[in-house]
Amino acid sequence: MESHAYFHSVTLDQEKCRGCINCVKRCPTEAIRVRGGKAEIITARCIDCGECIRVCPHHAKKAIFDPxxxxxxxxxxxxxxxxxxxxxxxxxxxxxxxxxxxxxxxxxxxxxxxxxxxxxxxxxxxxxxxxxxxxxxxxxxxxxxxxxxxxxxxxxxxxxxxxxxxxxxxxxxxxxxxxxxxxxxxxxxxxxxxxxxxxxxxxxxxxxxxxxxxxxxxxxxxxxxxxxxxxxxxxxxxxxxxxxxxxxxxxxxxxxxxxxxxxxxxxxxxxxxxxxxxxxxxxxxxxxxxxxxxxxxxxxxxxxxxxxxxxxxxxxxxxxxxRYCPVSCNRLPNDDLSNYLWEKPLEYEPVLELDPDFRVAMEKMKEMRRIQSHLYGLDCGSCGAPSCRALAEDVVRGIATEDACIFKLRDQVEELAKGLNLLAQHMPKASE
Ligand code: SF4
Ligand code: SF4
Missing domain, CATH: 3.40.50 (Rossmann fold)
Structure with missing residues (x-):
């Protein structure tokens, strides 16, 4: 999923990050996750739009430029x-x-x-x-x-x-x-x-x-x-x-x-x-x-x-x-566009695909939907992903587990508590 060949000017200062998820919620390509209390940028998804720099209240996101x-x-x-x-x-x-x-x-x-x-x-x-x-x-x-x-x-x-x-x-x-x-x-x-x-x-x-x-x-x-x-x-x-x-x-x-x-x-x-x-x-x-x-x-x-x-x-x-300028000062000297046209065509970068194999991708999509249907749909961001759908996708991609959802975790703890309670009822008292 990560593209190491691509340079990104938007970076994170981990020291300053407080894990508040403001940037997670605003990133247009869902490129940010908070894990272990700190934000991480999934670089392959980042388009360097700078939105996270704009919204971070702790100035933890910054742009690299030349001195x-x-x-x-x-x-x-x-x-x-x-x-x-x-x-x-x-x-x-x-x-x-x-x-x-x-x-x-x-x-x-x-x-x-x-x-x-x-x-x-x-x-x-x-x-x-x-x-x-x-x-x-x-x-x-x-x-x-x-x-x-x-x-x-x-x-x-x-x-x-x-x-x-x-x-x-x-x-x-x-x-x-x-x-x-x-x-x-x-x-x-x-x-x-x-x-x-x-x-x-x-x-x-x-x-x-x-x-x-x-x-x-x-x-x-x-x-x-x-x-x-x-x-x-x-x-x-x-x-x-x-x-x-x-x-x-x-x-x-x-x-x-x-x-x-x-x-x-x-x-x-x-x-x-x-x-x-x-x-x-x-x-x-x-x-x-x-x-x-x-x-x-x-x-x-x-x-x-x-x-x-x-x-x-x-x-x-x-x-x-x-207002003080002429309308236009520059025209192409002739009709030759060759100096202006791209030398290389724009290529699709399938970083958002679940799998290069269409059949596998469809299976993963099905699994993603299944996981999402078991989540609460609150899109609260507490798991560090921007939405329940994004968490389900992370689980399918193998970069998160379902218990990152605090509500799922609460359910699990409740189940555990119920089990312990039941167990306690059936266990003989220590003195018996
Ligand atoms: S908005 Fe800033 S402090 Fe909050 S998680 Fe993002 S980088 Fe960290
Ligand atoms: S620069 Fe834009 S795309 Fe990249 S992580 Fe920040 S908000 Fe997301």
Whole structure:
């Protein structure tokens, strides 16, 4: 069940965990169990959505990202700021101040991910014209959504847009430009994404749709923000930004769909909502849709757990700062999508299957139902699994026993007590 080959940016600090089961109940893929008073992440099921980081009251869940010192590893560094970064600052009218501050921080170059987002939007528009595609096309920009589809909604894999996300496109284009300008090799140039969420950290380490990501490191917005706040007071505005409203809009929910210019689209955000949309798509309950944008975080990328600002306030700030930008600044130079399309297809990961053999899986399913029917159906979480169904599944998988259920245990103790009572009645008194 465990997939050791997969890197996960969401991890647990066992010391801090109190076993309160808050995260168990909220994990959208039922990837967490509490055993022996501590949470455990079943890594094969985890989609790095960050929901458990958000809900843990004891800060026991955390995201792994790179330290600022990663910049020292390269001769030439390129900052790739996510559009969500622009929504973190108060009273900001000029994005150029952020970009100038990034240069002052030590980066040699800045390549806005919003710029690449406009190119990806244009590539998507061209892809949507193909007659052989499966509609509705589902956006591939949120890595948590991609992983969710891979493990839980394999029927929807043909609908996924096979185009690299703006982060990846930005890293590739920026490196190519930098190599031509400086004469340095690719290894000497570091493309560092400044990002909003753990799923993007995972995506940089485990590129979907290609062999190896061009992103060499990911800094969390919350780590970079305090440096920028100080530096932005020391810089003057220069004409650095090359992104328009369309690209910057990708930072919040609905921005990508709006930039793709499709009339019949749907944009959903928040992990529970996107699961519901995917279930409905799987059941073919939506008709006539062309494009579906899904973001695992509420509000879109501005809702990622590595941001500083409240997602809804960040959304307003992003809207404010976009007002001063042109509509769009970047179009594909020609109709050639080859630089944008995935090199590898998306593959189903059957981590939720009970057994690779269909017949055995059916038997296990029957057994699971039998066990579940003997449980109390309270979904209380006291056993450490999120629901009675999940406990029954764990029993079938051999990673738990039925007596993990405290009510079953109580029944057993009651039976034992009754037996002892009966035994006591039939036993001769010691004096007889
Ligand atoms: S929310 Fe999860 S990780 Fe946090 S203390 Fe509770 S059980 Fe542990
Ligand atoms: S990151 Fe998301 S999927 Fe992974 S354990 Fe946490 S809540 Fe579950």
């Amino acid at each position: 600022m010192s990663i910049m020292e590893r390269f001769q030439y560094t390129i900052a790739l700021p996510a559009p969500a970064l622009y929504g973190q600052f108060n009273n900001l009218d000029d994005i150029n101040l952020i970009l100038a501050a990034l240069l002052k921080m030590g980066f040699n170059q800045v390549y806005e991910v919003a710029r690449a987002a406009e190119l990806v939007s244009d590539a998507t528009r061209k892809y949507m014209l193909r007659p052989d595609i499966v509609k509705p096309v589902i956006s591939s920009a949120c890595p948590a959504v991609l992983r969710l589809v891979r493990v839980r909604f394999p029927e929807l894999i043909p609908n996924i847009l096979p185009i690299h996300a703006p982060m990846e496109v930005a890293a590739r284009l920026a490196k190519r430009e930098a190599m031509a300008r400086t004469g340095l090799s690719e290894e000497q140039i570091g493309a560092i994404f400044i990002g909003p969420c753990p799923a993007k950290v995972t995506a940089a380490k485990m590129l979907i749709g290609g062999e190896k990501s061009a992103v060499d490191g990911v800094l969390a917005i919350q780590e970079v923000y305090p440096h920028l706040i100080g530096l932005m007071k020391k810089v003057t505005s220069a004409d650095l930004s090359q992104a328009g409203r369309m690209g910057i809009g990708w930072g919040s929910s609905g921005g990508e769909a709006a930039a793709v210019l499709q009339e019949k689209y749907l944009a959903a955000d928040g992990v529970e909502n996107i699961i519901s949309v995917l279930e409905n798509l799987e059941d073919e309950k939506f008709y006539g849709l062309d494009f579906v944008e899904l973001n695992a975080c509420s509000g879109g990328c501005v809702g990622g757990v590595l941001n500083v600002e409240n997602p809804y306030i960040a959304k307003v700030k992003l809207k404010h700062v976009r």
